[in-house]
Amino acid sequence: MSKLFDDFKSIVLNNTPLIDVRAPVEFKKGAFLNAVNLPIMSDEERHEVGICYKNKGNAKAIELGHELVSGEIKEQRVQAWLSFMDANPDTLLYCFRGGQRSRIAQEWIGERGREIVRLKGGYKAFRSYLLDELENSYNHFKPLLLGGRTGSGKTIELKKMQNAIDLEGLANHRGSSFGQKITQQTTQIDFENNMIYKIVQKAEEGFKTLVFEDEGKHVGSVFMPESFIEILPKAPLVILETPMDERIEITLNEYVVDAQKTYEGAEYVDAFEAWQLDIKSAMERIKRRLGDQRYREVSAIFEDALGEQKRSGSYEKYKEWVEYLLREYYDPMYDYQIQKRSHLVAFRGDAKEVHEYIKSIV
Structure with a gap:
């Protein structure tokens, strides 16, 4: 008899590994934390079976599926499942509705003398x-x-707090005009799934107050869930105050030093060229808000810094570029937004003071 499992909360709390046997095109639209896509059918095979289902019905579609996934192809896919199970003994299995694909995968695994439990209702029920x-x-x-x-x-500072949830990290974005990363952002579905995983886990740990970074409605290409758009803008606001020289160093590391290392780790013919093109594109995106004169000034400063790095390998000149962006672009925009929400500011202080304040109200 097929073993089914529907204690979804325990999956979240235990970070249970999952095998998703849906086709890659389905997985890319959205999946769950700790899930690996080991499909029972490729996108092409799924497409063929779908056409057969529409034209000839379920029985013929199942028959075609078994024909397409047989012999060596079947063996490779079953072996992939078994290998993942060996590395993750508590693995669970799912397809879209917990129906035929996961049931067949469960049976094939059973034929090899192994057992795996599948999600009752599959992806749809867990989602x-x-x-x-x-x-x-x-x-x-x-x-x-x-x-x-x-x-x-x-x-x-958020990463140092046990009761904090890093929304930018969940979205794989830095949350600014220069926040795009070279790795793709999470999908909207993945962002929501990852977010609720964290919230359920923090609630189980007993935290009654959760700290989020002050974000807008969007974090890059993903947007905040509707229920959070309603409550987060009304939440008390703690302002972290950091001296300009420290802000320059932090931003320099993020936008230049660490960013260039990330590009070097990717498959680019010229990582340095790819990085500077992305930075220039980001500056182009803020051109209208900067205005023509300031855009020309910041671009010239950036070109000087590029030249210095090419000549000497030094990042020092980028500090002037970073400071210009902070003073002329980011700070006026941020100060305007905070002024409109000044009634929500509960505390201001440096990093140590902010941590002590948050600990006092948890």
Whole structure:
């Protein structure tokens, strides 16, 4: 008899590894944390079976599926599942609705003398559970926002807090005009799934206050869930105040030093060229807000810094470029936004003071 499992909360709390046997095109649209895509059918095979289902019905579609995934192809896919199970003994299995694909995969694994439990209702049921939790999550905690000017080190400090959730990290974005990373952002579905994983886990740990970075409605290409758009802008705001010289160093490391290393680790013919083109594209995106004169000034400063790095390998001249961006672009914009929400500011202080304040109210 097929073994089924529907204690979705335990999957979240235990970070249970999952085998997703849906086709790659389905997986890319959205999946779950700790899930690996080991499909029972490729995109092409799934497409053929789908056409057969529409034209000839379910029985013929199943028959075609078994024909397409047989012999060496079947062996390779079963072996991939078994290898993952060897590395992750508590693995669970799912397809879209917990129906034929995961049941067949379960049977094939059983033929090899192994057992695996599949999710009752599959992806659809687990996703519904997560959406319900997301919709009702604000009943389980009080939100607190950590704000501060660009380069103040908000993300650095968030990572030191046990009751914090790093939304930029979940979205794989740095949350600014220059925040795009070379790795693709998470999908909207993945962002929501990852977010509720963290919230359920933090609630289980007993935290009644959760700290989020002060974000807008969007984090790059993903957007905040509707329920959070309603509650987060009204949450108390703690402002992290950091001296300009420290902000310059933090931003320099993020935009230049660490960013260039990331490009070097990717498959680019000229990593340095790819990085500077992306920076120039980012400056082009903020040109309208900067205005023509300031855009020309910041571009000239950047070109000088590029030339210096090419000549000597030094990052020093980028500090002038970073400071210009902070003073002329980021700070006026941030100060304007904070002024409109000044009634929500509960505390201001440096990193040590902010940590002590947050600990005092948890």
